[in-house]
Amino acid sequence: MTTPATEERFRTLVDEHHGIVRKICAAYCRNPADREDLAQEIALQLWRSFGKYDGRASFSTWMYRVALNVAISFYRRETRRRRDLQTGALDLERVPEREADRPENVRRLYEFIENLSELDKALVLLYLDGYAYREIADVIGISETNVATKLGRLKQRMKTYVAGAATREDG
Amino acid sequence: MEPDDFQRMWAEESARQGSDVSLAERLTAALGMARARAATRRFGLGETLEAAFAVVALLLVGSFLGDHRAEPRFAVPAALLLLGTIAILNVHIRNLIDANHAAYDEPIAVVQKRLETLAIRRYRLTQWILALATLAWTPLLIVAAKGLFGVDVYRFGAAYLAGNVALGLALVPLVLWLLGRIGKRVLDTTALSEARAMLATLAAFERGE
Numbered sequence: 508m509t510t511p512a513t514e515e516r517f518r519t520l521v522d523e524h525h526g527i528v529r530k531i532c533a534a535y536c537r538n539p540a541d542r543e544d545l546a547q548e549i550a551l552q553l554w555r556s557f558g559k560y561d562g563r564a565s566f567s568t569w570m571y572r573v574a575l576n577v578a579i580s581f582y583r584r585e586t587r588r589r590r591d592l593q594t595g596a597l598d599l600e601r602v603p604e605r606e607a608d609r610p611e612n613v614r615r616l617y618e619f620i621e622n623l624s625e626l627d628k629a630l631v632l633l634y635l636d637g638y639a640y641r642e643i644a645d646v647i648g649i650s651e652t653n654v655a656t657k658l659g660r661l662k663q664r665m666k667t668y669v670a671g672a673a674t675r676e677d678g
Numbered sequence: 679m680e681p682d683d684f685q686r687m688w689a690e691e692s693a694r695q696g697s698d699v700s701l702a703e704r705l706t707a708a709l710g711m712a713r714a715r716a717a718t719r720r721f722g723l724g725e726t727l728e729a730a731f732a733v734v735a736l737l738l739v740g741s742f743l744g745d746h747r748a749e750p751r752f753a754v755p756a757a758l759l760l761l762g763t764i765a766i767l768n769v770h771i772r773n774l775i776d777a778n779h780a781a782y783d784e785p786i787a788v789v790q791k792r793l794e795t796l797a798i799r800r801y802r803l804t805q806w807i808l809a810l811a812t813l814a815w816t817p818l819l820i821v822a823a824k825g826l827f828g829v830d831v832y833r834f835g836a837a838y839l840a841g842n843v844a845l846g847l848a849l850v851p852l853v854l855w856l857l858g859r860i861g862k863r864v865l866d867t868t869a870l871s872e873a874r875a876m877l878a879t880l881a882a883f884e885r886g887e
Contacts, residue, residue, distance in 0.1 A: 526692055556783040569783060576782040576789045583876070587869055613691045616684060626883050629786060635688040648785025653886040665684060 517557050520566050521550070527570050530636070534620050534628050535578040536585075545581050549574045564645065571633060572646045579625045615672045619665055627661060634658050725777060729770035736763045742825045751832055752824055755817030762814060769803045791880050794873045801870040808857060812849035816842045 521528075528549050532542040553573050560569055609617070620631055626647070633643045640658070644651040739760045746752035776796050782789055819842060823829040831839065 526695070529695060530692065552782045556781060559781065559783060572785065573782045576784075576786055579786065579790060580793060583872075587872065609691070610687075612687055616687065624879070626786070626879070635685055636692075637685055637689070646785065648787030649884050649886070653884070656886055662684075666680070669684075 513557070517554060521553065521570075524567050524570050527567060527636075528574055530632060531571075531574045531578050533617070534632055535582045535625075537621070541585065545578060548581055549577045552577045564642075568638070568642050568646060571636075571638075575629045575632070575646065579629070582625055612669060615669045616665070618672065619668045623661075627657070630654070630657055631661055631665070634661070725770060725773050729767060729774060732763055732767040732770055736760070736767060738825070739763055739821065742821055746824070752820065755820045758817045759814065759821055762810070766803065766807065769799060773799060787880055787884055791877060794876045794880070797873045798870065798877075801873070805857065809850070809853055812846045812853055815846045815849075 528546055531549070532545045536542045536545050553570065556573050560566070564572075616635075620628055623631060629647060630643065633646060638646075640651045640654045643658075644654045647654065649657075739756055743753060743756040743760055746756065773796060776792060816839065820831050820839075823831045
């Protein structure tokens with residue numbers, strides 16, 4: 508049974524951490540309508556799971572875990588649906604105006620993230636948000652050593668990609 | 679630019695975007711939306727209906743078997759149908775349990791593996807039902823004719839029954855061929871291979887490859 512106090516607590520926590528959802532939506536969907544659908548689906552799953560949140564992990568870590576799981580499932584489902592309907596791919600749609608004025612390096616960083624697999628996207632988002640390897644390992648469900656190895660490779664690729672993109676654009 | 683500079687850049691961008699209150703509003707508004715409530719209700723509805731259908735079939739066939747337990751000519755085909763129905767119901771129940779335990783607050787590798795396994799199980803069940811439906815035709819005919827209309831199909835002679843069995847067997851290759859031809863549309867075999875590929879990716883990801 509949900510009490511108004513629980514709902515209020517949930518709303519407050521989600522309000523405080525809504526940036527997590529925004530970043531995940533931006534990484535997994537490009538167009539505003541998809542992001543809105545994904546944000547709504549994340550909100551729904553957060554609410555469904557909130558009763559089991561025991562406070563052992565920080566709310567933001569817990570929220571990341573739920574939101575990334577929903578985003579990966581959403582991304583896979585939508586990609587398949589669009590392929591079946593033979594409509595435009597997720598990445599061929601309009602970029603929100605708000606993002607047009609992003610600094611160059613940030614835009615390249617988003618481009619890099621966009622081209623990663625669903626699982627690598629999750630790793631990079633958590634790393635960029637400053638989570639410790641232990642926390643990333645808990646969210647993803649792999650060992651800390653594994654996280655370190657993967658992030659080592661991804662950071663190198665990130666550096667090469669952003670530098671390469673800058674050189675291409677300058678040239 | 680060093681990798682750690684990306685974290686700083688990301689934090690600056692997050693702060694710049696921090697004023698996006700509309701998203702927070704949409705998030706919390708979603709809680710009260712009819713669509714969200716409907717989505718909760720829809721969760722597992724299809725699976726529940728199929729399971730309910732299997733339970734009804736189980737009761738009907740079970741009742742028929744009970745009534746004709748002393749007559750092997752009816753009891754054997756009914757028992758075969760009963761076994762098939764139990765197998766189908768078992769898969770539906772497992773799917774329902776897994777679907778209801780699809781807690782998104784577990785680690786990504788665990789949740790995604792569970793979801794893909796569930797998808798594969800659903801596809802396999804459909805494949806098996808379609809492939810074996812032709813073989814079930816004769817026992818179904820015997821049980822349905824007797825149970826619904828009181829007609830004893832054995833009266834039509836052994837040749838009639840043998841013909842039905844032969845027809846069922848002959849249709850197996852045809853069904854398998856049709857599954858291969860139209861499987862992509864009917865069973866979404868692409869989705870099946872994608873689910874398998876995702877499981878392989880998850881396994882490799884966990885191994886650190």
